[in-house]
Amino acid sequence: MNDKDSLPPSEAFGELDQMWFRLRSITHGSRSGGEWPLRLQFLESYMLLIPIMGQGSITVDGKYCELKAGSVFVCQPGQLIEALLTGTGEQSVYILRFDVYSQHSMLEEQQPSRPAETHLPFPVEGAIPIQSTITYSKLCESITGYMGSLNPLQRLLAQSRFYELLYSLLSSARQMQPTDTGTSMERAMLYIEQHYREDLSISLLAAEAGTSIRHFIRLFKQTYGLSAIEYLTEYRIRQARRLMLPQTNYELKDIAAYVGYKDVPYFRRKFKQITGVAPATFMRNAKLKIAVCHGSLIGALLSLNIIPCAAPADHPWAEYYRRKYETDAVLPLAREESLQLQQLTVLRADYILGLEPAVSRRMLPQLQAIAPAFLVSPLQKDWRTQLQFIGECVGRAPEAASWLRNYERKAKSIRAKLAQGPAMGKLLLARISGQSITVLSTRSLAEVFYDDLHFIPASVVDLRLSNQTLTPEELWSSDADKLLFIVDEDAASQAAWSAFRDRESLLPPDPAGLSRVAHLPPYPWTEYNSFTQELVLDSALTLWRNRT
Incomplete structure (x- = not known):
């Protein structure tokens, strides 16, 4: 995502009278101090972030932007976002999620030769400066009250107030002049x-x-x-x-x-x-039906621009690719092998992909009786080899090679940017699970930092070990200049992370004014495939940016 702070194309506003808007929800976050997080998530609708008091940051598809009172931030469906309000004192932010409808969807049925945009074109994106925070605060208070009413007329009034808010926002956007906020x-x-x-x-x-x-x-x-x-x-x-x-x-x-x-x-x-x-x-090839029996294989398919025709229903990416690629044609596979075989038999997929040992060798002949079936060995193949293997299995080897070339080019560009900035020093990557601290080395996002971006591992890191653990004392006595934690979501892990955050202030200040410690949630960053590795690459320049 790029900073879209400049004046939107005038033609985008010309279609406003052909659009309808529906507010899904409005929530209000307020805290007198500390941090207010909007957790990492893939958006399934448009979203407005309206800070009323305080400041913070938002990361959209790996790109960091400031978030502060006096501007509204517009996000699109399918984007990967995380927002954080920081600092002391009173803080307040409204989050509005909404959908956009257009007459184009009806016209396209009459004009099938005219390609349609994947998402309806809301005219603005990114940070939009506004003239009066008070006006937006009052509108949001009114919308919140009416949305929660049992009276349908008052809920209709909430939608009307939302239109007032959009009118004010789009008016501000249209009056904007190009700025120097982006390069x-x-x-x-x-x-x-x-x-x-x-x-x-x-x-x-x-x-x-x-x-x-x-x-x-x-x-x-x-x-x-x-x-x-x-x-x-x-x-x-x-x-x-x-x-x-x-x-x-x-x-x-x-x-x-x-x-x-x-x-x-x-x-x-x-x-x-x-x-x-x-x-x-x-x-x-796009018409071929490809089924996956394990969720971790979905990432490689997305890199190859493949939407699986069937995939595990409980994997988090199921909702992401359904929204991102606007399809409801993905069959949710059952967990039981016998039920999966029945589903795949009826589906008549062209290819079936499984992961060892989740799909047993005993089950492989039964899958091959339905369609050409291949098992990916996670222990024998790194993510690049997995992508190439999957590409060869489903007839997408050239696309896999092209994707890898683009990845290498992007990694080279980011390495050059890192070399031009302040020295990052030694890096330590670890996962906090309960009271356990496991060093990330092989078969994780560590490969992006150490192998592709040439970060130097802290002396305590042994890249030959796959499950190296540290005590808190070993962690804090290491020579790491930068630390990145993946923190599990259970209470014990969060408590351990909170204790580490309290100790962050004891670290010597960074000469460049950057943070020394950053953290990520387990999903999607613990996935090991091409899709997630590219997400890590896109985030590398902003992870330790000072957000306080």
């Missing part, structure tokens, strides 16, 4: 994402960034690891792939034109260059 390269990237369907030139993008053409070319490549035109091409192809999913059923020429290519043969060449396969092959 010039971020503004250029945002412009590409907003106008990717248009003919964009380097001179136009350089002007948007406020730099010379020569400086822009050098700085964009240095910042993102690829040129602006290469980024435009990749972004267009990414949008095209979303329009090639089975439920869309658009023709190739319409997809090419929609994402900015008038020449279909040229679009085909660029598509194969980026994804490793021809568009026709991608669309044919």
